Amino acid sequence: MEVNAAALCSLHGCEDHFGLQRLPELQFPNPPLTDLISKKPSFKNLDHGDILILRNWLHNSENTQQLNDWAEVLMRYLEINQSSLLKKALAQFQSVSIAHQSLLELSVFLLDFYFEGHDLRFLNIVLKMIDLLGIVSLKSITKDLREKGSKIPIALVQLRLLILSEAALQQLCCVKTS
């Protein structure tokens, strides 16, 4: 249930693009920040659970300097290690599905971070992550949503990434050409 709720939360902000009514506010157990605050920002120090904490942290707007440091370090890591990212994520998270999910959720965090601060470097890395083979696939989104199985949360996260990155580009396009 918690995973599904997290995925549903991933659709927050996308309702307008679907022509849907606003989703009700979802209540999450707020994971403690203390563990993450005590860690040095680095991809290697990141657990799968930390990504959700980062996202909550972003929306709570506390300790912003440390959050900025985390976002900057993760963005640089993804940029520099793009060509071997899937291999590195697999070594880090031990399973293909968790590695895939972690990279997706990390991308969602970085996209949210872009929407908060409008630092275009974060949209840049999200667009590259979407291009990265196997991270986001329209075919698998369609298949996973049709099958109504356990992969729906991941499909929704992918959908959010696609819709919101397009929305970000459209917003930028309007600003740049006006």
Added chain:
Amino acid sequence: MKKVIVFSPNRYSLYTTTVTSMLIQQGIQVSAIFVRKLINPSRALQEFQRDGTRLLKKIWKKLFLRQAAYHPGNFETILDLRRNNNITYSKVDDFQTNHSIPVFFCSTLNDPVVVDGLCQFKPDLVMFTGGGLIRQEVLDNSGHGVLNCHMGLLPHYRGMDVVEWPILESNFDQVGISVHFMDKGVDTGDILHIRHVQLQSDETIAELRIRMEPIMCQAFVDTCVDFLNGKVKRQPQSIQSGKQYFKMHPRLQELSDGSLIAFQSNVRAIFRD
């Protein structure tokens, strides 16, 4: 007489041959040139993974088309600068033939042959005209250091595609070049000189980049001469003052082009009114 060593990304680099010729014309002694070998499969793979098809375009332009890649336009290109300064050398080997400057070929600019050469020639300065990351051991044996001309305004725009990034961010007055020392960070070394480049009407980003090339060559050589004559001082950078940028995604590049066009039409409208 002050001595410099030149680092070159490949034997056909127009930038290297132009800068080296101008240094010689300014009375600077070029002790040696270290050049990366053209064929290096592991480097090629690494660069392809980083740049994708852009690498192929770069190779086509820099190694095959070379001077033919430039078309006459309404602004000065590096070819005009070469013509105005009577620069005819088209490959680094020409300096060995005509000036007896030793040219060394290496797989990377961090090879032991480079460090040995630096220890042997003891240059006052190394001029970096491209060729990848430089290790600390090389930096430590380069006299005052390794000088680079960066196609962006430091300290704000470090890293890659820093002509496109300020335009995308609507910082149209933040386009320019910086001559700085290299250190272990990315474009974080001491700054010697910065120069703003004003955007011109009806130019694309690709044209802007071409227009910036001769400006870079001239500023690079002038700053080198001024530094060796004690006329410019090192200005340390504040790491917090700038950001590191990476290769821009093609979708953002399109927006960056659009941003420049919108800016130019706004400027035209203001002047019309």
